[in-house]
Amino acid sequence: MRFLTFIFFIFFFSIAFSQNKGRIAGSVKSTSNEALPYCSIYLSELNKSTQTNEKGEFSFENVEYGNYTISYFLLGYHKVQNKIELNESLKIIKVKLEVKSEQLKSFQLEGEKEGVGDVQRMRSIEGLTISQGKKNEVINLSEINANKATNQGRQIYSRVPGLNIWESDGAGIQLGIGGRGLNPSRTSNFNTRQNGYDISADALGYPESYYTPPTEAIKEIQLIRGAASLQFGTQFGGLxxxxxxxxxxxxxxxxxxxxxxxxxxxxxxxxxxxxxxxxxxxxxxxxxxxxxxxxxxxxxxxxxxxxxxxxxxxxxxxxxxxxxxxxxxxxxxxxxxxxxxxxxxxxxxxxxxxxxxxxxxxxxxxxxxxxxxxxxxxxxxxxxxxxxxxxxxxxxxxxxxxxxxxxxxxxxxxxxxxxxxxxxxxxxxxxxxxxxxxxxxxxxxxxxxxxxxxxxxxxxxxxxxxxxxxxxxxxxxxxxxxxxxxxxxxxxxxxxxxxxxxxxxxxxxxxxxxxxxxxxxxxxxxxxxxxxxxxxxxxxxxxxxxxxxxxxxxxxxxxxxxxxxxxxxxxxxxxxxxxxxxxxxxxxxxxxxxxxxxxxxxxxxxxxxxxxxxxxxxxxxxxxxxxxxxxxxxxxxxxxxxxxxxxxxxxxxxxxxxxxxxxxxxxxxxxxxxxxxxxxxxxxxxxxxxxxxxxxxxxxxxxxxxxxxxxxxxxxxxxxxxxxxxxxxxxxxxxxxxxxxxxxxxxxxxxxxxxxxxxxxxxxxxxxxxxxxxxxxxxxxxxxxxxxxxxxxxxxxxxxxxxxxxxxxxxxxxx
Structure with missing residues (x-):
């Protein structure tokens, strides 16, 4: 019954908000007229983001009439930002991005990830990680309202379902989380990393993490469930x-x-x-x-x-x-x-x-x-x-x-x-x-x-x-x-x-x-x-x-x-x-x-x-x-x-x-x-x-x-x-x-x-x-x-x- 309630709730609001609003749609191409897929597009006034499909096309549905700022981010291209006015049911935008000579720097610019509140989801290609088709969560620490001084795991991981959290000390010195029947002891069933590299004692013989970075220094926490085994290590818990x-x-x-x-x-x-x-x-x-x-x-x-x-x-x-x-x-x-x-x-x-x-x-x-x-x-x-x-x-x-x-x-x-x-x-x-x-x-x-x-x-x-x-x-x-x-x-x-x-x-x-x-x-x-x-x-x-x-x-x-x-x-x-x-x-x-x-x-x-x-x-x-x-x-x-x-x-x-x-x-x-x-x-x-x-x-x-x-x-x-x-x-x-x-x-x-x-x-x-x-x-x-x-x-x-x-x-x- 709860499952059916979730479904009804989601699709009811999808229909309800479609009335008396417009749609912003368009395409992104290079200056040589090539379609640009995977371009991140950010609608700042609504804090909404999307990506272009393989044809370079995108759309925002059910947007209230008004003035908006749209930004376009893509690896290797200059960032583009323009202002539009939506006053009709369909607004078509055609954007061309110019190849940037300083390509790597443009890669460091990121559009917003998809999500509402403290937890978002990874893009299909996040840096040099493929997350397409995988269950994942991204915890945005700037949005978290919690006791960061003690790394309060119960609050920080509150939007991640199924995690079992051990509380070994009141200061949050060591993190202990598990999920799906995995032992939470020092997070040993996850491949635990900092900025993409190992931080556990020994990734093979002793994968326990006695070190947890201070929450106040963390930008975000990325979790990919067991499907991360192919890219990051074979652990059952994931990344x-x-x-x-x-x-x-x-x-x-x-x-x-x-x-x-x-x-x-x-x-x-x-x-x-x-x-x-x-x-x-x-x-x-x-x-x-x-x-x-x-x-x-x-x-x-x-x-x-x-x-x-x-x-x-x-x-x-x-x-x-x-x-x-x-x-x-x-x-x-x-x-x-x-x-x-x-x-x-x-x-x-x-x-x-x-x-x-x-x-x-x-x-x-x-x-x-x-x-x-x-x-x-x-x-x-x-x-x-x-x-x-x-x-x-x-x-x-x-x-x-x-x-x-x-x-x-x-x-x-x-x-x-x-x-x-x-x-x-x-x-x-x-x-x-x-x-x-x-x-x-x-x-x-x-x-x-x-x-x-x-x-x-x-x-x-x-x-x-x-x-x-x-x-x-x-x-x-x-x-x-x-x-x-x-x-x-x-x-x-x-x-x-x-x-x-x-x-x-x-x-x-x-x-x-x-x-x-x-x-x-x-x-x-x-x-x-x-x-x-x-x-x-x-x-x-x-x-x-x-x-x-x-x-x-x-x-x-x-x-x-x-x-x-x-x-x-x-x-x-x-x-x-x-x-x-x-x-x-x-x-x-x-x-x-x-x-x-x-x-x-x-x-x-x-x-x-x-x-x-x-x-x-x-x-x-x-x-x-x-x-x-x-x-x-x-x-x-x-x-x-x-x-x-x-x-x-x-x-x-x-x-x-x-x-x-x-x-x-x-x-x-x-x-x-x-x-x-x-x-x-x-x-x-x-x-x-x-x-x-x-x-x-x-x-x-x-x-x-x-x-x-x-x-x-x-x-x-x-x-x-x-x-x-x-x-x-x-x-x-x-x-x-x-x-x-x-x-x-x-x-x-x-x-x-x-x-x-x-x-x-x-x-x-x-x-x-x-x-x-x-x-x-x-x-x-x-x-x-x-x-x-x-x-x-x-x-x-x-x-x-x-x-x-x-x-x-x-x-x-x-x-």
Whole structure:
């Protein structure tokens, strides 16, 4: 019934607004009279955009009579802007663009993406990325009204359906998002990038992201679902790309300085400074952030330093180069997890006072973009990482007290990798149709060293191993990867396109090191103590493919579908972490499967934005976690293994509408937007060899994920309200945590069990005076007590309570 309501709502307004209005139509050609496809056309007064078809034709439907400014943008051609008066039912425009000698610079000029409000959609060709026929979202950070100082994921990703967000700390230091049954842990199931290059620890052996760029420095966030596997890597989640500012945030400025200061609950203090410039053949953007606070539970103080420099230069009219350097360092005290009983009795408490976490993340990138002609360009990108992660504290069962006289456990990770990715894009004509081909290659070499052992017994952040070690491990994980990929847009007629793609992967992962194995009797005496040495090598080569279809039924309706294969290699770097709460199957196998999407989307007169789709994700050899009991100690623990084949199906929908523009005035400074984001998901294990898993729910999958909100703005003022509801979900493959009658069962170590459903509200406001801007808000408005994850190790183990009600206030000064 809800689905039919959506359909009726969309097409009702499509018809209603067609009366007493005109149509603007036309064509765009070169000075040599060639039709120009893919030209971006922007109608500024209505904030509407479109693209020319393969014949160079375009149209804007149902436009009110009046005076308008239309801009035309196309790679390799001079920008054209003209004014028109619409006073009849049909206005025909014919525009000719002149080839620009400084072709590359014209490519940097972008028309508006299609969308309403905070979320838009990528063009069919976005830079050197093909997104035609793929489910995608673009989050415009300049439009977001949220707590940017704490990277509040619940607000920032509110218009992206189906995302499951872990809240591990109140400061937003680490991002954890998943979707479609994928583990949200440090966003490891997405190919996570910044400005197009890798930022995770090790793209092959350890694809977890300990670094998240500050929201205040981000221009937009691009998401392409599982179909991104062919262009960006084989992960099931797809692409998550943070596009940072690379010039002044205000269009037309040659130099800009922005200072932001945020204070908030629990001693939050965030300072953000940025400088942007665009002068002659140079442009760039740099930022610095310092954030500190105490969070809301005891033993949870933190301090973060981050900064970046991005400088680019046009070496010639066709060649642009830029270099990027990024650094983040943070030190955080972690209060540890709680048992179920402790959480429901007093979620404010902390049972761990000696746990610390330190991250030092350093990224670099060097890019060269060259344009051979208006239809041919290439980009090569060199990137690298030198980073470390150190976790110090007590990993023992959270139901037992921390014996402060005992040595703590220290786990360190060193990550060094380097790579290159090169992309070549060619647009060409076949008959009356314009086609496009993208070719790419990637080479990557990674090195990951993981050590574990005893550290001192103090409560200080001393990340040093003791001289004499009684247990632990020391492993090196070198890896190599060579990949080639291709995608092609075949346009058939004016409305239909086919986009097939293929990717070849050659992956080599190694594990070389040693670990101690110690067995105790029930009295705590050592009965077995030995050191094992291992050397493992895994080589595999394979080809995956996919195809996307897109049918543009009208300027208001796109119908799309996509099928793409996926592949995820096992994480060798997890294989020998010694943790009494957590063990890993030594015979883990790689995961394979596919993503399938079918949906329709569009924008109606910049008043209604919708994207409604169904999906299916098949996950073979899915790695999951089950409950086991140690035969010697009888202590329960989580066992990570290939659980079963998983089939995940659902509907993801997002509709945003400006009610004021629909019912009151189309040209008013007042706006009243509302959105509804709903995802229904059914995720089951199938074809399992064990009855313990068959037909069980896949972990980390809420059956209903619902968000809605209101956004009211008038000239310089804006106010946003958001309500979020996430249904209950399981944290392991056996669906432990409920008895046969559906009542909750508490497991003593709290690392498995149900994550109950929760709802939370947020309120944010802003007042923009140009150079001066004020922002304030309340997160968790009604002070709900809830949690989103059960941790097996750090920052737990156990239940990690989410932040209680908290306030923030930001003042921004820009010159």
């Amino acid at each position: 998550l790309n943070f596009v940072l500012h690379d010039e002044p945030t205000t269009s037309g400025k040659a130099f800009e300085v922005t200072a932001r200061q945020t204070i908030g609950s629990f001693d939050l203090n965030n300072t953000f400074l940025s400088v942007g410039f665009n002068s002659s053949n140079w442009k760039g953007y740099s930022y610095f952030q310092h954030k500190k606070g105490n969070d809301w539970r005891p033993n949870s103080n933190f301090e973060v330093f981050s900064g970046a420099v991005n400088v680019g230069k046009y070496l010639s009219e066709k060649t642009f180069v830029n270099i990027e350097l990024t650094k983040m360092y943070y030190l955080a005290r972690q209060p540890g997890g709680l048992t179920d009983k402790e959480f429901y009795t007093d979620p404010y408490q902390s049972k761990r006072g000696r746990n610390w976490f330190e991250v030092d993340w350093n990224l670099f990138a060097f890019n060269i973009t060259h344009e051979f002609s208006s239809k041919t360009k290439i980009k090569t990108q060199f990137f690298g990482l030198s980073a470390s992660r150190k976790a110090l504290g007590t990993l023992g069962n959270i139901s037992r007290p921390d014996r402060t006289y005992e040595n703590r456990n220290l786990i360190t990770g060193e990550f060094k990798n380097i790579g290159n990715e090169t992309r070549f894009l060619q647009l060409y004509d076949v008959g009356k149709n314009s086609w496009a081909i993208l070719l790419g290659a990637r080479i990557y070499k990674g090195y990951n060293r993981s050590r574990q052992g005893d550290a001192d017994s103090t409560d200080l952040p001393n990340f040093t191993f003791n001289e004499k070690q009684t247990q632990g491990s020391d492993y090196e994980f070198p890896s190599q990867n060579i990949a080639f990929f291709a995608e092609h847009i075949f346009r058939i007629g004016q409305k239909f396109s086919i986009t097939p793609g293929v990717r070849y992967e050659n992956i080599i992962t190694n594990a070389d090191g040693s670990y101690n194995d110690i067995v105790y009797d029930l009295a705590g005496n050592i009965v077995f103590d030995t050191t094992f040495f291992e050397e493992k090598t895994s080589k595999r080569s394979f080809v995956i493919g996919g195809i996307g279809l897109n049918f543009k039924a009208s300027n208001k309706l796109d119908i799309y579908t996509n099928f793409s294969q996926n592949y995820k290699s096992i994480n060798f770097s997890d294989m020998q972490i010694q943790n009494k709460n957590f063990k890993i199957d030594p015979n883990l196998r790689d995961e394979t499967g596919f993503n399938f999407d079918l949906g329709f989307r569009g924008v109606i007169q910049n008043k209604l934005n919708y994207d409604i789709s169904g999906f299916m994700l098949l996950y073979d050899n899915r790695i999951g976690e089950i409950d086991q009991v140690d035969e010697q100690t009888f202590i329960p623990y989580r066992y990570r293994t290939n659980v079963s084949k998983a089939l995940i199906r659902g509907v993801e929908s997002m509709v945003e509408v400006d009610l004021w523009k629909i019912f009151v005035s189309d040209s008013s400074d007042f706006s009243f937007r509302t959105f509804v984001n709903v995802a229904f998901t059914d995720a089951r294990y199938t074809e399992s060899q064990s009855s313990a898993f068959k037909d069980k729910n896949v972990e980390f999958v809420p059956a209903l994920n619902f968000k809605t909100g209101l956004n009211i703005s008038y000239k310089k003022f804006g106010l946003s309200y958001q309500y979020s509801f996430v249904d209950e979900q399981y944290s392991d493959a056996t669906n432990a945590g409920k008895d046969s009658e559906g009542y909750l069962v508490f497991v003593p170590n709290a690392i498995i069990g149900v994550i109950p459903s929760y709802h939370v509200m947020d309120l944010s406001g802003k007042y923009d005076l140009g150079q001066l801007k004020f922002e304030l808000g309340v997160n968790n408005l009604t002070n709900e007590v809830y949690f989103t994850r059960r941790a097996t190790g750090y920052p737990g183990p156990g239940i990690i309570p989410s932040a209680i009600r908290n306030f923030y206030f930001t003042i921004q000064f820009k010159i």
